[in-house]
Amino acid sequence: EEQLVESGGDLVQPGGSLRLSCAASGFLFGPFWMHWVRQAPGKGLVWVAHINSDGTTIRYADSVKGRFTISRDNAKNTLYLQMNSLRAEDTAVYYCARDRGFPDAFNIWGQGTMVTVSS
Amino acid sequence: EIVLTQSPGTLALSPGERATVPCRASQSVSSSYLAWYQQKPAQTPTLLIYGASNRASGIPDRFSGSGSGTDFTLTISRLEPEDFAVYYCQHYDPSSRTWTFGQGTKVEV
Numbered sequence: 001e002e003q004l005v006e007s008g009g010d011l012v013q014p015g016g017s018l019r020l021s022c023a024a025s026g027f028l029f030g031p032f033w034m035h036w037v038r039q040a041p042g043k044g045l046v047w048v049a050h051i052n053s054d055g056t057t058i059r060y061a062d063s064v065k066g067r068f069t070i071s072r073d074n075a076k077n078t079l080y081l082q083m084n085s086l087r088a089e090d091t092a093v094y095y096c097a098r099d100r101g102f103p104d105a106f107n108i109w110g111q112g113t114m115v116t117v118s119s
Numbered sequence: 120e121i122v123l124t125q126s127p128g129t130l131a132l133s134p135g136e137r138a139t140v141p142c143r144a145s146q147s148v149s150s151s152y153l154a155w156y157q158q159k160p161a162q163t164p165t166l167l168i169y170g171a172s173n174r175a176s177g178i179p180d181r182f183s184g185s186g187s188g189t190d191f192t193l194t195i196s197r198l199e200p201e202d203f204a205v206y207y208c209q210h211y212d213p214s215s216r217t218w219t220f221g222q223g224t225k226v227e228v
Contacts, residue, residue, distance in 0.1 A: 035218070037164075045156070045164060045207055047218040059216050095163065104211050105154035105169040107176075112163065 002026040002108050004079075004096050009113030016086050016117070022079040022096030022110055029077040030054075033099045035106060036070060036081050038092035038115075048094070049081065064090075086117045121145055123208050123221035130226045138195040140224045142208035147188045152211040155184055155193045158223075159204045167206075168193065195226075203227055 008020040020036070036048040049070040050059045058070055069082040079096050093114050097106035122145040132138055142153075150171035156164040166175040168184035171191055181196040195202055208221040 037220075044205075044223040045158070045209075045220040047209075047220060050216065050218070057216065061217070100166070100169065100175075102169075103213070103216075104152045105166050105175070105209065106156075106164075107166045109163040109165075 002098075004098065004108055004110035006094065006096050006110040006113040009094065009115045011116045011118065012086055013119050014087060014117055017082070017084045018086065018115060020081040020083065020094055020096075020113055020115070022081075024077045024079070024098070027098075027108075029072075030074040032101070033103055034070075034072060034079045035097045035099070036068075036079075037095045037097055037106070037109075038090075039095070039112075040089075040092040043092075046092075051079070083115070086115075088117050091115060091117045120217075121148060121210055121212060121219055123210055123219055125206075125208060125221035125224045128222070128224060130224060131228070132198055132226060133228065134198050134200055136198050138193075138198055138202070138226050140193040140195075140206050140226070142186075142191045142193070142221050144189045144191070144210060148210050148212075150187050150191070152213065153184075153186070153191050154209045154211075156207045156209065157202075157204050158207065159201075164207065198226070 051070045067085045071080045093112040095112045096110045098108040100107035124143045153171040155168040158164045172184045205223045
């Protein structure tokens with residue numbers, strides 16, 4: 001079964017840092033483009049960041065540019081999101097997602113990990 | 120930056136009825152890069168439609184997508200109880216390699 005499992009969510013103070021991980025299993029991780037998508041409580045889906053298969057192309061939403069860093073370790077089948085200078089508005093469930101083999105849509109999603117930024 | 124607008128935010132329908140969920144783009148987009156997702160309460164999003172009209176694997180044929188240019192539609196031909204959920208459209212912009220979601224439409228009883 002193709003699966004993504006996120007971890008690392010926690011309660012953190014404003015200005016703090018957190019690193020999320022997403023472990024992939026059941027498929028060959030290396031060739032796929034990967035993403036982070038977040039969802040604030042009671043709100044909609046927001047795309048956060050993208051990394052291509054070998055990590056040479058990275059994109060961010062404007063709201064996190066300069067604060068978040070996406071990376072991957074294909075040998076460990078793991079995607080990461082380093083989040084610095086966290087703000088209250090970063091509070092959300094963070095999902096990792098895999099494209100379907102083409103960049104147009106995400107067909108595998110993790111269950112999400114909750115990040116709460118509060119003092 | 121392309122903005123996707125989903126209005127209305129809520130559709131009140133009954134089981135057995137037809138649901139029409141609209142998605143409007145702020146400028147013309149390629150239908151190849153328009154997708155639809157379903158999210159049930161406390162669950163992960165599920166891909167329904169890609170390329171504006173192609174059903175994803177395992178999706179029942181009561182779900183269909185259509186549209187081009189700036190106006191796209193997700194149609195559920197006859198609502199089943201399990202179809203009451205939030206539906207999101209999504210666009211991929213290959214020139215900037217960024218992705219955008221609409222704000223979602225809740226289909227409720």
